[in-house]
Amino acid sequence: MIKPKKSIDIATLVQEMIVAIQNGTLADEKGKLPGEYKLMDHYQVSRYALREALGKLNEMGYLYQARGVGSFVRPRRHERVMTLQNSLDFTEEIARQGRTLQTVKATQQILTVADADFVPENYQLSPDLQLIEIERYRTLDDEPYQIEKSYYLKNLAEEIPEKIMYNSVFHYFEQEKALKIGFLDKVISCAPLMKVGADFFNLPVGAPTLIVRDDTFLISGELFAFSKICYDYRKAELFMFKKTY
């Protein structure tokens, strides 16, 4: 058992506990963690801080808590799937799996809402409003994987440098432009493939494709961007878990 002495914050506590769980030093052979009061003493934090950390680990799928019984580590059973709860940064999660997501083709243009392929449902957008449209073709381990079409509100995004289009666009806005993304809505569906997708994925027209529509909002509640990603159905699985209590 490691014995941290100094009081630490919740984010750090979460990181330390993840490491300890992965090392197998936190739980016993049956996967049971020490009780909360023991953990408080161990990490020198208050019950609140500890429970916040446990709650985060729970949300992240590292453990589950059973009232009157204890907390237990939760084996990770789905390794090579996209986790919906985490994926703001997509590329990162795939990298963590030892795989590579790469943009092989990207185009950019400026147009108005009236000319967009799709717009967010039940959301008022002036038809004249200018948008930056980006279309990207992306591969997973060098095989066709997804086609992404995204729209950024021009008055908020200003411009998107050419080289950024081959990396994470959201990273750019958060790091360089200090725009703070607050939350996003996702709608998942599927549909028959159109010609462009069929060509890229090397599938017949009409084959299935998994579709993820995202609407991204700033912390202020303003709509900032919206996108649609079509996946090669043979390679796309989306994962999520849910506490039910």
Added chain:
Amino acid sequence: MIKPKKSIDIATLVQEMIVAIQNGTLADEKGKLPGEYKLMDHYQVSRYALREALGKLNEMGYLYQARGVGSFVRPRRHERVMTLQNSLDFTEEIARQGRTLQTVKATQQILTVADADFVPENYQLSPDLQLIEIERYRTLDDEPYQIEKSYYLKNLAEEIPEKIMYNSVFHYFEQEKALKIGFLDKVISCAPLMKVGADFFNLPVGAPTLIVRDDTFLISGELFAFSKICYDYRKAELFMFKKTY
């Protein structure tokens, strides 16, 4: 403004706040809620209780919180979609939308893991273990909507009465058998339709179908059931939202 006097618990507080939000009595015309200290005073609860409630409302998509600015109600833009975060009880959510989910055909049989159509990934199950298999064909507003195949571990489920098969099976186990469901894993994908599905949905073989695989665990961490639902892609949209901070 309503003025509750007695101290209330978090669950009740959440309910009251939802009502107040929907009535429009909680937020001002711009959707801004009173500050936390005002709300504490208003509902006569501690900061912790209030913030737990706000956190739940946030998770449920009723509001978002912006540091240094305030909390704001979040308009509900996606009404007729299934919300992934809530749906343990599916039928209920659909009923709330004023729609009807109905089972038009159901079959039940007992078989072993070796004979199952599918099993959970990376999970050890003895091939001899007995399962109760239920297959259900279900309609939404009298139109074909989903085909569900689910397996319950026989040693935990014992038996499933015929009439339950036309209602919520999980409700039965939670209410009647006092089995406590703790969490579940979901994997979403899509694939070409097989013959049975094509016939039911009145679609050609090979048309897309949205697939949701669920593994359900008891609060003790034991696997209890697993299922696969295939949706008519024209009627199925899954929704989720995510805080990103």
Added chain:
DNA sequence: AAGTGGTCTAGACCACAAG
């Protein structure tokens, strides 16, 4: 009865956004 996680209070200080 003992030990576990869940709820709740009171109070403090911090970080951030806006005037």
Added chain:
DNA sequence: TTGTGGTCTAGACCACTTA
């Protein structure tokens, strides 16, 4: 500077599970 939400402590009692 002021008001906002975010983090954190200390302590209490409750509800549930197991033995």
